[in-house]
Amino acid sequence: MAYEAVIGLEIHVQLNCTTKMFCDCPNRPGDDPNTNICPICLWLPGAVPRFSMETLEKATLACLALNCEVQPRSAFDQKVYYYPDLPKGFQLSQHHMPLARRGSIEIMDEKGKPKKLRLHNVHMEEDVAKLVHETEGRIPISLVDFNRAGTPLIEIVTEPDMRSPYDAMEFLKALRIQLRYTGCADCSMEHGTMRCDANISLRPEGGDQLNTKVEVKNMNSIHHVGNAIAYEIKRQTESLINGEPIVLHTRLWDPEKRITTAMREKFEGPCVPDPCVTQILVTDEWLQNMASKLPEMPNQKINRFVQQYGLMHDEAAQMTLERELSEYFEAVVRLGASPRTVANWIAAQLLPAIKERGYEFTTSPVTAERFAGLITLLEKEEINSNSAKSVLIKLFETVLTPEEIMDQFSFGQVSDTGALGVIVDQVITENASAVENYKNGNKKSIGFLVGQAMKLSKGKANPKRLQEIFKETLI
Amino acid sequence: MQEKLFTYMDSSPSTGLNDGLLGEISIAIQPNMSVRGWPIEAGSRALEGFTAIYDATVIKRLKQAGANIKGSICMSELGFGLAGDTGAMVLNTGEVDSVLITDTMGEARMAACMAGVIGFKPSYGIVSRFGLIGLVPSMECFGILAKNLDDIAKVMSVVVGNDSRDLSMPEFGSGFEIPNFSQVFETDEPIRTCGIIKECLEILEKDESRAFDAVISRLVKSGLQIQEARLKDFDLDRIVHNVIGSVEASSSAGKYDGVRYGHRTNTAKNWNEMYMNSRAESFGLLVKNYLFQGAYFQYENYDAFIDAARIRTRLLAQTEAALEGLDVLMLPTRHAAFDPFSACTINTVYDVFSWTLLSNITGHPAITLPGMVTFGDVDLGLQLIGSRFQDARLLSTADRLIDLA
Numbered sequence: 001m002a003y004e005a006v007i008g009l010e011i012h013v014q015l016n017c018t019t020k021m022f023c024d025c026p027n028r029p030g031d032d033p034n035t036n037i038c039p040i041c042l043w044l045p046g047a048v049p050r051f052s053m054e055t056l057e058k059a060t061l062a063c064l065a066l067n068c069e070v071q072p073r074s075a076f077d078q079k080v081y082y083y084p085d086l087p088k089g090f091q092l093s094q095h096h097m098p099l100a101r102r103g104s105i106e107i108m109d110e111k112g113k114p115k116k117l118r119l120h121n122v123h124m125e126e127d128v129a130k131l132v133h134e135t136e137g138r139i140p141i142s143l144v145d146f147n148r149a150g151t152p153l154i155e156i157v158t159e160p161d162m163r164s165p166y167d168a169m170e171f172l173k174a175l176r177i178q179l180r181y182t183g184c185a186d187c188s189m190e191h192g193t194m195r196c197d198a199n200i201s202l203r204p205e206g207g208d209q210l211n212t213k214v215e216v217k218n219m220n221s222i223h224h225v226g227n228a229i230a231y232e233i234k235r236q237t238e239s240l241i242n243g244e245p246i247v248l249h250t251r252l253w254d255p256e257k258r259i260t261t262a263m264r265e266k267f268e269g270p271c272v273p274d275p276c277v278t279q280i281l282v283t284d285e286w287l288q289n290m291a292s293k294l295p296e297m298p299n300q301k302i303n304r305f306v307q308q309y310g311l312m313h314d315e316a317a318q319m320t321l322e323r324e325l326s327e328y329f330e331a332v333v334r335l336g337a338s339p340r341t342v343a344n345w346i347a348a349q350l351l352p353a354i355k356e357r358g359y360e361f362t363t364s365p366v367t368a369e370r371f372a373g374l375i376t377l378l379e380k381e382e383i384n385s386n387s388a389k390s391v392l393i394k395l396f397e398t399v400l401t402p403e404e405i406m407d408q409f410s411f412g413q414v415s416d417t418g419a420l421g422v423i424v425d426q427v428i429t430e431n432a433s434a435v436e437n438y439k440n441g442n443k444k445s446i447g448f449l450v451g452q453a454m455k456l457s458k459g460k461a462n463p464k465r466l467q468e469i470f471k472e473t474l475i
Numbered sequence: 476m477q478e479k480l481f482t483y484m485d486s487s488p489s490t491g492l493n494d495g496l497l498g499e500i501s502i503a504i505q506p507n508m509s510v511r512g513w514p515i516e517a518g519s520r521a522l523e524g525f526t527a528i529y530d531a532t533v534i535k536r537l538k539q540a541g542a543n544i545k546g547s548i549c550m551s552e553l554g555f556g557l558a559g560d561t562g563a564m565v566l567n568t569g570e571v572d573s574v575l576i577t578d579t580m581g582e583a584r585m586a587a588c589m590a591g592v593i594g595f596k597p598s599y600g601i602v603s604r605f606g607l608i609g610l611v612p613s614m615e616c617f618g619i620l621a622k623n624l625d626d627i628a629k630v631m632s633v634v635v636g637n638d639s640r641d642l643s644m645p646e647f648g649s650g651f652e653i654p655n656f657s658q659v660f661e662t663d664e665p666i667r668t669c670g671i672i673k674e675c676l677e678i679l680e681k682d683e684s685r686a687f688d689a690v691i692s693r694l695v696k697s698g699l700q701i702q703e704a705r706l707k708d709f710d711l712d713r714i715v716h717n718v719i720g721s722v723e724a725s726s727s728a729g730k731y732d733g734v735r736y737g738h739r740t741n742t743a744k745n746w747n748e749m750y751m752n753s754r755a756e757s758f759g760l761l762v763k764n765y766l767f768q769g770a771y772f773q774y775e776n777y778d779a780f781i782d783a784a785r786i787r788t789r790l791l792a793q794t795e796a797a798l799e800g801l802d803v804l805m806l807p808t809r810h811a812a813f814d815p816f817s818a819c820t821i822n823t824v825y826d827v828f829s830w831t832l833l834s835n836i837t838g839h840p841a842i843t844l845p846g847m848v849t850f851g852d853v854d855l856g857l858q859l860i861g862s863r864f865q866d867a868r869l870l871s872t873a874d875r876l877i878d879l880a
C-alpha cells in the first residue's frame with residue numbers, strides 16, 4: 001500500500017520588540033547572562049505583569065501578513081508546568097483565546113503548481129529562561145539565564161496541509177519572507193529566532209483520516225526540517241510495513257547522525273485563564289490602523305515589478321525575496337539604471353559579493369547611488385562587463401565613485417578604432433589558423449579571435465567594436 | 476505583648492510630624508505588602524528570609540502622605556483565612572489607627588467583626604496590586620481595619636487610583652470614575668433605599684434572624700426605606716470561590732520553589748526532589764490542601780472550573796441587578812461558632828467566610844459595621860455591599876446608617 005505523509009508545523013518566532021513582553025527589560029537575550037532582568041521577569045513575589053503594547057502591535061502585524069483573522073477578544077492563559085527554566089510554574093500563552101485564527105500562505109509545490117497552506121491560529125507567548133549546563137571541576141552544574149525569560153514570541157500553528165518535506169521547507173521559506181517583510185521579526189532558525197516543530201503522520205494515499213502523529217523537535221535550519229521529516233516518513237513507513245503501531249510521542253532530530261530519536265516525554269500541563277493580564281480587545285479602527293502600517297507584501301510587489309519595470313516573474317521574485325533587497329533595487333532603478341540590467345547584476349554579482357563579505361544591504365558600502373553609477377557606466381559602454389566586475393570589487397574596498405575608480409585604475413573601455421585596429425592586426429598575424437578557419441566559413445572562430453584581442457587589451461577593449469573590426473578586416 | 480502581635484517593627488518609624496494627609500495616622504500592615512528592606516514572608520516558610528526590594532505602590536503612596544507605618548503583624552499563611560492573624564488585636568491595643576490586611580474571602584471584614592471594629596474592602600481594581608503578595612489574584616483585594624470611617628476614608632483617598640505598574644486596573648475616565656474619598660461625609664444626598672437579600676435571610680438561625688430584624692426595624696423607624704432583593708445563586712458563592720480560588724492559588728504558589736528565596740530542603744538528590752521536598756516542608760497543611768485541590772481542578776476536572784467561572788459571571792449579573800435602584804445591600808457578617816484561628820481544613824475556613832465571599836467573587840465594595848446586629852449572645856456585624864466603584868457612597872451610607880440605628 002502506498003502511504004502519504006500528513007505534516008503540520010508549529011513555529012515559534014521571536015518578535016524583535018525593544019522590551020520584553022510583560023516588563024521594561026531590554027529584549028536582548030544574547031547579552032551577558034542575567035543582565036536584562038527585573039522583579040517582574042524574575043517573577044518575584046508581588047510582581048504584576050504589564051503587557052506591552054509593542055508586542056501586541058508587532059504580533060498583529062505578523063498576523064495580518066499571514067492573512068489571519070485577528071480576534072476582537074483574546075486572552076492569556078497559564079500553561080502550567082514545573083521546570084527550572086520556568087520558576088514561576090506557568091508560562092503565559094494564549095491557549096483558549098488566541099490573537100488570530102485561520103490565515104494562509106501560498107507556495108509552489110514540487111510540480112510548480114501554487115498550493116495554499118492553511119494556518120490554524122497564531123498566538124502570543126512569553127519565552128522561558130535559558131538553561132546552561134556546565135561543569136564546575138568534575139561536578140555538572142546547571143545555570144539559569146533569565147535574559148530570555150519573558151521575551152515576546154508568536155507561535156504559528158498550521159493545519160496539517162503539507163504532504164512532503166519540500167512543502168514544509170517551502171512553507172518555512174515563504175513564512176520567513178512574509179514575516180521579515182513586516183520588520184517585526186528576524187526569523188533566523190540558525191540564530192534561534194525561529195524554531196520549528198513538525199508533526200508527522202502517515203495514511204493510505206488519498207485518504208482523509210488523521211492518524212497518530214509523531215512530533216519532531218530540535219531542527220535548527222530549514223534543511224534540517226526537510227531532512228528530519230524525510231527521515232521520519234521513512235521510519236514510520238517501515239514501522240507500518242512491519243506491522244508496528246505508531247505511538248504518539250516526541251522525537252529529537254540528530255543532525256550529526258541524521259536520524260530522529262525518541263525523547264523522554266515532556267509533561268503536558270493544563271492551561272488555565274490568567275487572572276492578572278487583562279483580556280485584549282481589538283477594535284476595527286485599531287486593526288485598520290495596523291493594516292495601514294503593513295508594507296507592500298512580496299506577492300503584490302512581484303506583480304508590480306513585472307508591470308512597472310518589465311521584469312520576468314522569476315527576476316521579480318528574486319528582487320523581492322527580502323524587503324531591503326527590493327528597496328535597494330528600486331532605489332538603483334530610480335537613479336536611471338535600466339531595471340533588467342540592475343536585476344541581473346544584483347542577482348549575479350552584487351548579492352554574492354555582499355554575502356561573501358558578510359554585509360547586509362543596509363550596511364554594505366556599495367550604496368544604491370554607487371551601484372547605479374556602475375550600471376550607468378556599463379550601459380553607456382564606458383566600461384565593459386569584465387571591468388565592471390573589477391570596479392564592483394573596488395567599490396567594496398574604496399570610497400571612490402565608480403567614475404573615479406574607472407579613471408584611477410584605467411578600467412575605461414577602449415572603443416577607439418585606431419587603437420583596436422593595432423590589436424586586431426596583431427591577433428590576425430599570430431593566429432593564422434583561426435583566421436583561415438573563419439575565412440573558410442567557420443564563423444565561430446571569430447569568438448576565439450575576439451577573445452585573444454580582449455586578452456591583449458587586458459580586458460579593456462570594447463568587445464562589440466572588436467568584432468566589427470574583425471569582420472571588416474577579414475572580408 | 477508587642478513582640479507577639481508584631482512580626483517586625485520599623486526601628487526608625489516616622490515621627491508623625493509630617494504635614495501630609497496621613498501625618499497623624501499610624502498603620503500596621505500584613506507582611507505581604509512590600510516595604511523596601513522589610514522582611515516580607517507572608518506568613519509562610521516558603522518566603523522565609525525574603526526581603527522586599529521595592530515599595531508596593533500602596534506603601535509608596537502611604538509614605539508620601541506621611542503615614543507612620545509602624546510594623547507588620549502576624550498573618551495567616553499567604554493570607555488564606557485568618558489563622559494566627561493579629562491585625563484586629565493590634566488595632567485594639569491602640570498602637571495604630573489602622574491595619575491593612577488582604578481580603579481574599581472576607582478576612583478584613585471578618586477580623587473586624589470579631590474584634591468589634593470596622594472592616595472595609597474596596598471595589599476590585601481601584602487599588603494597585605503591585606507589590607502585594609497574594610494567592611488568589613482575581614479575588615483578593617487590599618482591605619482596611621479601623622475604628623472609625625474617617626480613618627478608612629483618609630487611607631483610601633491616598634491609596635486609590637491608577638498605577639502605571641498595574642495594568643490590570645480598569646481604565647478610569649471611560650464610563651466610570653475613580654471614587655473620590657475626600658468629602659465622603661459632607662454629602663447631603665439622602666439615602667434612598669437599602670436592600671435585604673431574601674436568600675440570605677432564609678438561612679439565618681432564629682436568634683440571628685431576631686438580631687437582624689431588630690436592626691432593620693430600628694432603621695425603618697428612623698425613616699429608612701427597605702426593599703427585598705433577590706440573589707438566586709447566593710448559596711453558590713462558596714463553591715465558586717472555592718474552585719476558582721484554589722485553581723488560582725495553585726498557579727500563584729507555583730513560584731515558591733525554595734530556589735531563590737524561602738526555605739530550601741536539605742534532603743534532595745535532584746532538582747525535582749528539591750522542588751517537592753522544599754514545598755512539602757514549606758507550606759502548612761491548610762494551604763497545601765488548597766493547592767492540591769486547585770491542582771485537581773487544573774489537571775483532572777477543568778470542566779468544574781469552567782462551570783465555576785460561568786456561575787461567577789451569573790453572580791456578578793445578579794448582584795448588579797439586586798443593587799439596581801438601591802444604595803446598598805445589607806446582610807449580616809455571620810460566622811460559625813468555632814474558633815477561626817485554629818481552623819485548618821478548607822471546609823471549616825469556608826464555614827467562617829461563607830457570608831463575605833460574594834463581594835470577593837464579584838468585585839463589589841463591602842464594609843462591616845460592628846455592634847449593630849445583636850440579640851442575646853449573638854453579635855453579628857452589619858455588612859453593606861455597595862455598587863462597584865461607588866466606594867465613597869458606600870462609606871457615606873455606612874456613616875448615616877450608624878446614625879440612624
Ligand SMILES: [Zn+2]
Pocket residue numbers: 020023024025036037038039040041042150
Ligand atoms: Zn524584566
